[in-house]
Amino acid sequence: MLATTPVLVWNWQHDWVTLRHVSDNAKLDKPWHPTLGFFFDFAGQEAGLLNPVFFGAILVAVCRFWPRAGSRPLLLYFFAMGAPVFFGYWLYTFHSRVQANWIAPSVLPLVGLMAMYWEQRWREGVSGVKRWLVAGLCLGAAVVLVFHETDLLYRIARLHLPPDKDPLRRVRAISGMARAVGQARQDLLAEGKETFIIAAHYGPASQITFYLPEARLGLPGSPLAYVRAAKVPKNQFFFWPEYRYQDFRKGQNAIFVS
Template structure:
């Protein structure tokens, strides 16, 4: 057992070092730039998420700087910690062999490797989800745990909720466990579950307070995101598309195994304590998003927390399968090889292009995540060449909030841009009276037409020129931009290329004499 622990730990440490190296070598994605911009505007909560990811990025970038490594520093550590937690959980429920293979499975998954390099809400969510499961397992099996492991479980679920709201679904799993498993029903008569709930509710206060101050905008956003406000019909094509996404990010062979484990686990609910525990932390979230996908395919990472315990269950069932050792060896080797190959490609699809495969970026789903430093360099070049003709100080408007966040991060601070305070972003989005994203809560450029200095509605942007940056092909300034300026005209179209192929077009327009909004 000690040899298993030692070699597994050494492998995980080496893998973590490799992930740190990659974290510093890969440029920030749009989502990471957006969340890092949040960290520059500390708040109790944000438009679509709690404060967890912004706080994490704020701490690491404060200590290590705003480089890709500094922003992502915690992500490889979260991958390491989650792996160790999975090992402890699987060993507690089954045995050391199952635990070791569960860790191997976890660390060859394309989705987990991406999440252990890039820092988004998912590595934080998965870490707290796993930690909460382990704490609950101990709460269920240790006497006098009402004032220790139960509230700790509530704290971990609450911290996970502050990173990703779906972590609250663990409460449903806990209720089902205490209802279905007769052995654990007596806990309803003890203070443990109620202390868990109370601790969790305390953790939700930042989100509740912020939303109470902002028209409960997050609730509206989540309803719209799930299309729960629309009477749309069932679309089986969306469901199969969602399954296809999962096959890609989990690798096809492993995903088939996970589906088999889901089926077997549901059939065996109540027959084994460990199996029931794991399946009830997997089935609710997975089934929920699979059902919602009949309306519209969501993101494959939404089900990721449930896949953690399902992976442990899959390893357990695989070891119990009455297959020959030769058959198991072939299946295991195929699954591992294919998953490692997909992981390598998902982290750098340019490998195929360097091998001579002419895969156009227009058909590459990861294109929106890459090339933002070169895009910012091209935009910077246009700005510097245009500033003499556009007057003293301009401001920038981008068509998408993700692109605006990326340009904000990558553009240098010495550009002659109108930025009255550090709270103003370097790049704005078209202002709207409708709250659409976090940019709506930060200082804006919009003002009332005709207002003079010192009057309400006046800003230093009045009368100034702007550049409108479109990252959509053949996209023109929207109507609200054309109305707000005296005149707009095309300035430049920049083709961003990578490995000799077109990555994206960036169209830049001059917007003359900002007039403000007419009331």
């Protein structure tokens, strides 16, 4: 509890914004209409992200480790650290959609539980453990390779992913976009007036800052790329005084990145 004191104090000073943010994400202000749609969406997303083989192995381990918990308390520790978060969110899908990354704190403990349980089963002579491990590793390696360069799908199978299905859609050509924005800024600077950058979303603002050398030079005190101002907090930039461009950039040109 003592370690959380700075977080609690900061939230108290900022109108408990974290609690309100979590409440908004959880749709606590919406009426409950029971549905199974989000339940199966969540299951499919987690199976895909965690590897279907290992996802199944985790579920089996969670259900079957109990007779061994007395002699191997670390199994119970891993369960306690991971299962309440994972299954708590899974149950919450009966209320509303849960983003796949919300269960991130539970992943390492559950993988630890899975590894300990199935390692013991392998030592007891369950021959299928090794085959499933190899299958999971091979599947994971193939997926990681393809998803780090989705153009491989076209080279291998002449298959183009639709843009809304491409996991790389948010990162493709970002450096080129930053260069284009930087060049547009140089063109405006040539007219003799200071120019800064406003992005509609915190993602492009951060990416431009990372890829544009002159944007990095101004950090931390004088940023060049900002997020569009808002009356209520929508991201961390809202709380950083140096990102209130309306206070520091009056009368300057701005490039807006949508």
